[in-house]
Amino acid sequence: MENFNVAILGCGTVGSGVAKILLDMNHELVDRSGKKITLVKIVDLFPAKSASAYNLPLNLFCGGGKDLTPAEASQYIDEIIADQSIDLIVETIGGTGDFLFKVFIDALQAGKPVVTANKAMLAERGSAIFETSNANGAMLGFEAAVCGAIPVIRAISDGFAGDKVVEISGIMNGTSNYILTKMQDEGLDFDTALKMAQEAGYAEADPTLDVSGGDAGHKLCLLIKLAYGVEVDYNHLLIEGIQNIKKEDIDFANELGCNIKLICYARKMNGKIYAAVKPMMVKYDNLLSKVSGATNCVKLENKYTGHHMFVGKGAGSLETAGSIVSDIVFAAKYGYSKKMNAESDFELVDPDNFEFPYNITFSTADYPGITGLVTTAIGDELINIETVSHNRHGSNKTLFSLATMPCTLAQIKRAIGRIRAKAPNVLLDEPVILPILK
Amino acid sequence: MENFNVAILGCGTVGSGVAKILLDMNHELVDRSGKKITLVKIVDLFPAKSASAYNLPLNLFCGGGKDLTPAEASQYIDEIIADQSIDLIVETIGGTGDFLFKVFIDALQAGKPVVTANKAMLAERGSAIFETSNANGAMLGFEAAVCGAIPVIRAISDGFAGDKVVEISGIMNGTSNYILTKMQDEGLDFDTALKMAQEAGYAEADPTLDVSGGDAGHKLCLLIKLAYGVEVDYNHLLIEGIQNIKKEDIDFANELGCNIKLICYARKMNGKIYAAVKPMMVKYDNLLSKVSGATNCVKLENKYTGHHMFVGKGAGSLETAGSIVSDIVFAAKYGYSKKMNAESDFELVDPDNFEFPYNITFSTADYPGITGLVTTAIGDELINIETVSHNRHGSNKTLFSLATMPCTLAQIKRAIGRIRAKAPNVLLDEPVILPILK
Numbered sequence: 001m002e003n004f005n006v007a008i009l010g011c012g013t014v015g016s017g018v019a020k021i022l023l024d025m026n027h028e029l030v031d032r033s034g035k036k037i038t039l040v041k042i043v044d045l046f047p048a049k050s051a052s053a054y055n056l057p058l059n060l061f062c063g064g065g066k067d068l069t070p071a072e073a074s075q076y077i078d079e080i081i082a083d084q085s086i087d088l089i090v091e092t093i094g095g096t097g098d099f100l101f102k103v104f105i106d107a108l109q110a111g112k113p114v115v116t117a118n119k120a121m122l123a124e125r126g127s128a129i130f131e132t133s134n135a136n137g138a139m140l141g142f143e144a145a146v147c148g149a150i151p152v153i154r155a156i157s158d159g160f161a162g163d164k165v166v167e168i169s170g171i172m173n174g175t176s177n178y179i180l181t182k183m184q185d186e187g188l189d190f191d192t193a194l195k196m197a198q199e200a201g202y203a204e205a206d207p208t209l210d211v212s213g214g215d216a217g218h219k220l221c222l223l224i225k226l227a228y229g230v231e232v233d234y235n236h237l238l239i240e241g242i243q244n245i246k247k248e249d250i251d252f253a254n255e256l257g258c259n260i261k262l263i264c265y266a267r268k269m270n271g272k273i274y275a276a277v278k279p280m281m282v283k284y285d286n287l288l289s290k291v292s293g294a295t296n297c298v299k300l301e302n303k304y305t306g307h308h309m310f311v312g313k314g315a316g317s318l319e320t321a322g323s324i325v326s327d328i329v330f331a332a333k334y335g336y337s338k339k340m341n342a343e344s345d346f347e348l349v350d351p352d353n354f355e356f357p358y359n360i361t362f363s364t365a366d367y368p369g370i371t372g373l374v375t376t377a378i379g380d381e382l383i384n385i386e387t388v389s390h391n392r393h394g395s396n397k398t399l400f401s402l403a404t405m406p407c408t409l410a411q412i413k414r415a416i417g418r419i420r421a422k423a424p425n426v427l428l429d430e431p432v433i434l435p436i437l438k
Numbered sequence: 439m440e441n442f443n444v445a446i447l448g449c450g451t452v453g454s455g456v457a458k459i460l461l462d463m464n465h466e467l468v469d470r471s472g473k474k475i476t477l478v479k480i481v482d483l484f485p486a487k488s489a490s491a492y493n494l495p496l497n498l499f500c501g502g503g504k505d506l507t508p509a510e511a512s513q514y515i516d517e518i519i520a521d522q523s524i525d526l527i528v529e530t531i532g533g534t535g536d537f538l539f540k541v542f543i544d545a546l547q548a549g550k551p552v553v554t555a556n557k558a559m560l561a562e563r564g565s566a567i568f569e570t571s572n573a574n575g576a577m578l579g580f581e582a583a584v585c586g587a588i589p590v591i592r593a594i595s596d597g598f599a600g601d602k603v604v605e606i607s608g609i610m611n612g613t614s615n616y617i618l619t620k621m622q623d624e625g626l627d628f629d630t631a632l633k634m635a636q637e638a639g640y641a642e643a644d645p646t647l648d649v650s651g652g653d654a655g656h657k658l659c660l661l662i663k664l665a666y667g668v669e670v671d672y673n674h675l676l677i678e679g680i681q682n683i684k685k686e687d688i689d690f691a692n693e694l695g696c697n698i699k700l701i702c703y704a705r706k707m708n709g710k711i712y713a714a715v716k717p718m719m720v721k722y723d724n725l726l727s728k729v730s731g732a733t734n735c736v737k738l739e740n741k742y743t744g745h746h747m748f749v750g751k752g753a754g755s756l757e758t759a760g761s762i763v764s765d766i767v768f769a770a771k772y773g774y775s776k777k778m779n780a781e782s783d784f785e786l787v788d789p790d791n792f793e794f795p796y797n798i799t800f801s802t803a804d805y806p807g808i809t810g811l812v813t814t815a816i817g818d819e820l821i822n823i824e825t826v827s828h829n830r831h832g833s834n835k836t837l838f839s840l841a842t843m844p845c846t847l848a849q850i851k852r853a854i855g856r857i858r859a860k861a862p863n864v865l866l867d868e869p870v871i872l873p874i875l876k
Contacts, residue, residue, distance in 0.1 A: 021600055021742055032599050143597070149743035151597025158596065159581070159589025161470050161771075162459055162763025287749065290728055304459055305587035305760035311725065311747040322743035325600025333599075334772045 003087070004035035004332040007080045009103065010093030011044035011051070011061075014117050014144070017321025018090055020054040022328075029325070033332035040086065043076045044068070053317070074099070081106050088331055090324055091116040096124050108132040108140065113336070115327040117144035117320050123218035123234045126225070137336045141327030146219045147172055147296040149319035150312040151326065156226050157337075160302060165227035167301035168266040169437060172219045174294035174314040175203045175210035176242050176262040180250075181292040184259055189247055202294050212241035213262060213277040220264040220277055223298070227266070230273055230346045238276040238350035245279055248392070249432055252361055252401045253281045255389055256436070259289040263437060265351065274351040281359050282437045355406040356435035357386060362400045362419075363429040366393070370400055370426065377418035383407040397428050403436060441525070442473035442770040445518045447541065448531030449482035449489070449499075452555050452582070455759025456528055458492040460766075467763070471770035478524065481514045482506070491755070512537070519545050526769055528762060529554040534562050546570040546578065551774070553765040555582035555758050561656035561672045564663070575774045579765030584657045585610055585734040587757035588750040589764065594664050595775075598740060603665035605739035606704040607875060610657045612732035612752040613641045613648035614680050614700040618688075619730040622697055627685055640732050650679035651700060651715040658702040658715055661736070666706055668784045676714040676788035683717055686830070687870055690799055690839045691719045693827055694874070697727040701875060703789065712789040719797050720875045793844040794873035795824060800838045800857075801867040804831070808838055808864065815856035821845040835866050841874060 006022065008015050022029070022039040029037045039060060044050045045068050047061035058065030062076040080086055081103070089107045091114055093100055100121065107114050109132055116122070122129065122142055133140040143153040147170070156165065171177050175197055182193035194211065197203035209215045217239040221232040242262050253260045258281035266275040282289040287309055291297040296314030301307050313319040364370050371388065378385060384405035392399040404412070412433055420427060444460065446453050460467065460477040467475045477498060482488045483506050485499035496503030500514040518524055519541070527545045529552055531538055538559065545552050547570055554560070560567060560580055571578040581591040585608070594603060609615050613635055620631035632649065635641035647653045655677040659670040680700050691698045696719035704713040720727040725747055729735040734752030739745050751757040802808050809826065816823055822843035830837040842850070850871055858865060 017742075025600075025602065028602070029600065149740075150746065151593050154592060154597040155589050158768055159592040159764055160760070161767035162463075162467065162765075163760040164463065164466070287725065287728060290725060302587075302760065304455075304756040304763075306751045306754070306757055307749075308588065309747070309749040311745075311749075313744045316744070318742040319744055322598070322601045322740065325742075326597055327600075329599035330596055333775060337771060 001030070001034070001036045004033065004037045005040045005086045006037060006088050006090060006328060007041040007043070007086050008039065008090045008092060009043050009077055009080070010091065011042050011047070012092065012094070013317045014320045014324070015042070015044070015090065015092030016050055016053050016056060017317035018092065018324045019056050019060070021318065021321055021325045023056070029329055033329045035332040037328065037332055041080060043073050043080065045070070045073055077103060081110050081112065086112065088113045088115065088328060090328070091118060092324070094118055096121050101125055104129045105132050108136050108138045111136050111138050113139035113141065113331045115141035115324050115331065117324060119145040119215070119218040119222060123221040127231055139331045139336045141324070141331060142222065143327050144320045144323035146222050147298060147312065148314045148316060149322055150296060150298060150310050150314070151323065152223070152298045152310050153226060154326070155310065156223070160300070160305065163305050164303040165300055166268055166303055168220070168223055168227060168264065168298065169288065170264045170296070170298035171261055171288060171291050172264045172296055172298070172314065173210055173213070173216040173262055174296055175207060176216070177291065177296070178202045178294045179211065180242060180245070180260055180262065183245070183247060184250055187247060190243065190245060211243055213239040216262060216264050217277045220266060220275065223264070224266050224273060224275055228268055228273055228346055230348060232275070232348055236348065238278070240276070240278045242279050248399055249361060249434070252359060252389060256281060256359060256387065256403055257284045258282055258436065259284070260434065261288060263288070267354070268346065271346060273346050273348045274354040275348060276351050278435060280435045280437045286437060288437065352409040355408055357404055357406050357438070358409070358412060359401060359403045359434050359436055360412060361432040362427060363431070364398050364400055364426050365428060366398055367423065367426050370398065373423060373426070374400065374402070374419060377415045377422070378402070378404065380418060381411045381415040383411050383415060409433065439468070439472070439474045442471065442475045443478045443524045444475060444526050444528060444766060445479040445481070445524050446477065446528040446530060447481050447515055447518070448529065449480050449485070450530065450532070451755045452758045452762070453480070453482070453528065453530035454488055454491050454494060455755035456530065456762045457494050457498070459756065459759055459763045461494070467767055471767045473770040475766065475770055479518060481511050481518065483508070483511055515541060519548050519550065524550065526551045526553065526766060528766070529556060530762070532556055534559045539563055542567045543570050546574050546576045549574050549576050551577035551579065551769045553579035553762050553769065555580070555762060557583040557653070557656040557660060561659040565669055577769045577774045579762070579769060580660065581765050582758045582761035584660050585736060585750070586752045586754060587760055588734060588736060588748050588752070589761065590661070590736045590748050591664060592764070593748065594661070598738070598743065601743050602741040603738055604706055604741055606658070606661055606665060606702065606736065607726065608702045608734070608736035609699055609726060609729050610702045610734055610736070610752065611648055611651070611654040611700060612734055613645060614654070615729065615734070616640045616732045617649065618680060618683070618698055618700065621683070621685065622688055625685060628681065628683060649681055651677040654700060654702050655715045658704060658713065661702070662704050662711060662713060665704070666711055666784055668711055668786060670713070670786055674786065676716070678714070678716045680717050686837055687799060687872070690797065690827055694719060694797060694825065694841055695722050696720055696874065697722070698872065699726060701726070705792070706784065709784060711784050711786045712792040713786060714789050716873060718873045718875045724875060726875065790847040793846055795842055795844050795876070796847070796850060797839060797841045797872050797874055798850060799870040800865060801869070802836050802838055802864050803866060804836055805861065805864050808836065811860060811864070812838065812840065812857060815853045815860070816840070816842065818856060819849045819853040821849050821853060847871065
């Protein structure tokens with residue numbers, strides 16, 4: 001039986017999980033791939049610490065188990081890339097730095113498959129990496145980079161090879177969904193729910209990338225590339241996080257039969273890809289609204305096979321590692337597979353000119369006639385109104401919310417302009433405008 | 439570019455969908471597979487009728503478009519199997535007859551990959567077919583055979599190649615789920631809901647295979663084989679359908695915070711596979727309970743990557759065809775892939791000795807003291823009670839229901855024996871015993 005030797009670069013939460021699974025179920029992995037998959041080397045700065053979580057044997061670590069300087073680690077990585085006997089590299093170092101970028105390029109140029117969970121690197125600097133993978137016939141496995149344990153990459157590239165993805169909508173950041181679930185279920189405000197997420201280990205000390213939608217945006221970029229063959233510039237993707245969602249927004253959502261979720265959205269229509277990461281009000285009838293806690297979910301609407309939903313863990317040591325090991329088995333079993341060609345004629349646009357039903361919440365001064373003023377302005381922009389909420393009269397402001405029939409954000413912005421023109425001081429804050437996902 | 443010629447045997451609902459997709463998106467299929475996939479021949483007894491749904495070109499049909507006798511069709515099929523220029527056969531004739539069985543064996547022996555949606559054939563006579571596929575290195579694609587559009591076969595064989603499936607629970611028959619949803623949402627009885635399913639085109643004129651659990655059982659056999667490598671004899675699988683579910687059972691389920699679903703269940707534990715198709719009460723917290731209408735859903739609990747759920751269409755022309763075309767692309771792109779070896783040391787058992795919480799509904803004569811009698815008998819079998827329902831006193835019978843903590847069916851049966859021994863005529867019917875799925 002042919003050997004298939006694996007090296008792991010970076011043995012933190014995910015890398016150590018990969019090592020554990022490779023050792024734990026080696027018998028099955030060999031049986032499934034038809035190759036003698038063997039973990040031969042691990043590079044990590046602090047082997048003793050990294051080995052402890054799963055009791056990994058120290059002799060697998062370069063340097064025999066002693067701590068390494070960055071220069072030593074770098075030297076070992078170069079040796080692994082040059083080593084003809086090593087068949088695949090697992091990159092679980094993380095980050096988007098130049099050193100790591102070069103590791104990707106060098107390994108792929110050497111014809112070695114690379115398997116990674118590094119969504120930031122692939123979304124922000126992926127273009128050259130994918131190109132190098134294709135040019136050298138070296139597989140780039142990134143199942144673990146999008147929604148951890150959920151095999152959505154395999155589904156789109158192979159499970160739906162006989163179909164076309166029309167729409168993607170998903171909950172792709174567990175931290176944000178945990179926070180929104182706490183706000184929804186326990187009536188907490190954002191700051192308190194964030195603190196709970198941090199205490200429960202779901203949010204980093206610096207939660208910016210999670211709650212701002214950045215992490216979800218990385219994943220959406222990769223799914224768009226895979227589903228539509230469109231190279232997406234992460235910096236041009238419209239991304240809004242959940243930092244500004246208030247308890248009152250959730251109340252209005254519930255009144256409409258919705259939960260607020262941070263949604264990764266993309267739809268292919270008329271030669272364009274409409275895409276954004278945005279908080280949306282999701283109707284209870286849509287199963288996405290029921291996905292709670294740190295769970296992730298990807299919904300796909302396909303041309304022939306209709307609607308699909310995949311639910312699973314989006315993060316975690318063994319959860320993410322399981323996807324990496326599946327990519328390793330795939331590489332061992334099938335070798336390199338060319339990625340789809342880019343359909344370069346598709347234009348990426350943000351969905352402000354795409355028609356959603358919207359919910360708009362106005363924070364107004366106590367102003368008799370506000371309902372007439374707002375609904376008239378909306379009607380003047382040819383927007384049909386679906387429902388008007390009961391006003392919430394507070395001591396110094398009134399909240400007033402309405403749901404529209406499908407219209408564009410541009411129409412809504414013009415309507416708000418009309419309100420401001422008629423009554424300059426009546427709107428106390430920027431209105432909160434959330435798409436409604438049916 | 440290498441040719442990859444495809445022939446379709448049987449051009450009914452599914453076969454004609456396959457032809458349509460192969461013609462409609464040929465450009466993408468060629469791009470994705472790297473081979474010139476071409477539909478070269480279709481065999482069908484009634485070409486004019488079969489071609490009409492999607493306006494398929496008649497010149498693709500063997501015989502040039504004229505109706506065929508069975509003998510002629512059989513002759514054309516033999517020619518296709520012998521034709522070296524044909525690279526893959528799509529079997530969409532259906533049924534488990536000897537003639538078709540021989541088509542599978544002959545084609546695979548000739549080294550031709552076969553792609554099919556025929557769950558009955560693979561579940562009932564699959565053993566020799568899988569063996570022939572492996573012995574001749576000819577792929578057997580059956581993504582379409584399990585839950586139509588849902589790519590669960592690809593997920594288990596490749597997406598979770600680095601993991602082990604612990605538990606399968608799923609809704610795998612759309613007709614039954616449509617009927618149960620109508621009973622639940624509209625308070626209908628079984629017969630009325632079945633009639634509606636037939637009118638809506640979800641149920642066959644003879645709905646036996648659907649409502650009796652047989653169709654779901656075929657799918658569960660295939661998933662067990664794939665997930666656990668265990669050859670399952672369909673005739674030994676415990677299968678109960680939904681024919682006996684009454685409106686009152688649904689009411690009791692709702693009282694416990696559950697919906698009744700027809701569940702395909704399998705769990706690997708202590709060297710055994712516990713498996714059955716059974717109506718179960720599914721807790722609202724379990725997303726399976728929310729899957730309504732003709733939709734299918736497969737839940738997996740994996741060792742490393744935790745819980746997963748896949749939701750999608752379980753039937754339909756293009757839905758099923760999409761899965762077949764995905765298998766065609768996979769065969770063209772990757773060629774043959776060996777199936778997992780059987781873990782022959784696993785024993786298949788029905789889950790009567792497996793611990794579930796259960797709900798038991800007793801139909802009793804008006805009998806003061808019934809609550810004490812029943813709960814004492816349950817307690818004497820060391821079963822802990824979770825809740826006791828309010829009794830429903832009718833004119834000539836009383837319904838009395840209780841939910842247990844996890845216990846075995848054997849324990850419950852012994853408790854019922856105790857009740858019968860104490861008060862021989864108090865139980866008017868067989869008690870309805872439904873596992874509760876959390």
